[in-house]
Amino acid sequence: MSSDVRAAARPARRGPDGPRPASGARGPARPGGPSLGARLRRVPLLVWVFLLLPLAVELFWVFWPAANSFSLSLTRWDGISPAEPVGLQNFTDLAEDPIFRTALTNNALWVLGFGVLSVVGGLALAVALNKPGRGVGFYRSAIYLPMVVSMAVTGLFWRVMYQPGGPVNAGLEAVGLGSLQRQWLADPDVALAAILVAAVWRQVGYIMVLYLAGLKGCDATLEEAAAVDGASAWQRFWHIVMPQLRGVNTVVFAVTVIDSLRTFDIVWAMTRGGPYNTTQLLSTYMFQQAFTSGNLGYASAIAVVIFVLAIGFIITYLARQARAEEQS
């Protein structure tokens, strides 16, 4: 999702510099030409209105509640009576909360598992399906298809798959692996992995499409030249194709990290963090604390932790991005 937004935002940001018949200044404006103040003054009022309105909406609906969650995290609040300030008590409680620790570990496992599996799987599928051949279009659509259903529906669908006597267990029985049958979502040893499979099943098609687009942009003649020089298939992929996919890689990295950090719906739909909190993620634990137990202060403290983690990732990503752009 975020990549779509970014792609859409980029040309718009370039707008004022781009060719605009109205201003009379034909041709692209060169950076370092007119001063910043002069350039800002040339922006028509209408554009300012268009920029400021969303900013005001964003400030009110996103930043204001977000700032509130910071102040709420320093209180004890049940949502009804007035909030009671408790200082950093919520955070010290978090440090000693075994469920929070489980959720933190699970989140790390999730980002890692979700990221690695969907990227490796998506890339492998893209490479395999990049070659023309019989039925390639069908396979591509079939693999992308799960993406059109929401995470919550994916979760419900896989819950049926994992049921005792459901397709997964029946399938194992049919191929003689009956001993591997288990209660996938009720067994704390495998429940998180079972959810991960469902999430990756949906995500892998998306990553595949991103890489397919990247592969289409690769120069085929380079690969042919390398083949003529005697490079093996693996060498061609790793040294010729991969460097050309650098742009796609950054997008995929961002999409995957953001998607995995905000995961909530599929876990909630499949296990609600159970059995006994073993599949709890930070997001599901936060929701449970806030809306089932009514500890809005404590839940806000978890939200702050999620925010700090996410902002850490985003800043690292932006810094990398800026450095890469300077180098090129």
Place this chain on the structure above:
Amino acid sequence: MNSRLSRRSLLAATAGLGGAGLLTGCVGTSGSGGSGGAAAGGGGGGGGIVFQNSIQDTAPKAALEAIVQSYDGDVTMNSVATEQFRAQLTNYLRSNDPPDVMSWYAGSVARDYAAQGLLLDVSSMWEGDGACAGFSEALKNLSSADDGTQIFVPTNYYWWSVFYKKSAFERWGVQPPTTWDEFLALCENLSGQGVAPLANGIGSTPWMASGWFDYLDLRINGAQYHRELLAGEHSFTDPEVVAVMEQYERLIPYFDPNMGSYSAQDASVPMAQDQAGMYLIGAFVTQYFPEDQRDDLDFFSVPVINPDVPTAEEAPTDGYFAAAGTSDPDATIAFLSYLAAPEQQQAFIEQSGSSNLPTSPDVDTSQFSPLVQKGIELLNSTEEITQFFNRDSSDALQTTADTALTQFLADPGSRDRILEEWQRAAEGVFGQ
């Protein structure tokens, strides 16, 4: 890519913005500001009663819709999935323009809201010729806030018991037990016949694990101790609770091995197929069974374990309360009186196919099924009535019980550690 702003896209964008503005306008009028109103899913707009309810199962929902439809007044009915309703209820009540009438449970949850001044005083319905004036004293106590006013309108309740199929028991050659030892022997017998003696579904409905906990506590320590335990006056590490867990542990081998994956409803399927024998659950279980099996269902009360404690049964009571912030208290009370009237109670019970009991003594129960008659008899003869774990405590404490009990069922060897963690979590809940 063309980055030029074309006239057409500008127009489209303007239209989009205008549309968004209109939508925002709608939220503004229906919610009258604040996230509470917006979360209420459209509170009371202009005129008429907004009736927010958590009814989810198909037949009861249809029954309630029919009843609301024939009400001679302007009522907007919004049905929200129970879990979401639970999460949003506080927001509904606190919003500036709350829904007028809401379905929920009698007991400590309603009392907590009343203590916050969020519920409408409906004492007038309990006096003179009010709709609830004839209800039993026990129901009146249950519907009263701490200050003695009535804030709840109970319309039906049901009982918990061990349900079984008469035909299946006949086929297996067994009888309903009358003592605890007979019960354990029956479990052993069914187990030997390849049947899962006890159905249960603690997967997406982990609170089902509290059913047996409640009953064992009621049978071993009595209702008084149980209420005090749930109010935080005793510790979950007490020897009394350990004794409960010891009995619970004896039952573990007899539960359906798939109970961790099942919901309360899923768990009735093996029982309908005669692969599971008995099910400790509320009377709502009847609607989970195929229609041609419902007459086959019967139940027995969990047998006495400690003869020194008074008999007790769980009878959760459902009904309605109204928001203190309702814009039209008279219309709200009129609608509540309609819902509580014997005709509506009877229509709801008959059409919903559940085995709920009416709260009004004026409902003609002679037409009800023998099962329901037996349920009425059971509740009339018991000495103590409790609700259910969450209704006798809070949803927050229920969460701690879900964690502790499902973990205990999977790993009974860690009982002492689990009870300690449960107590710690419970102290966190009571400390708030």
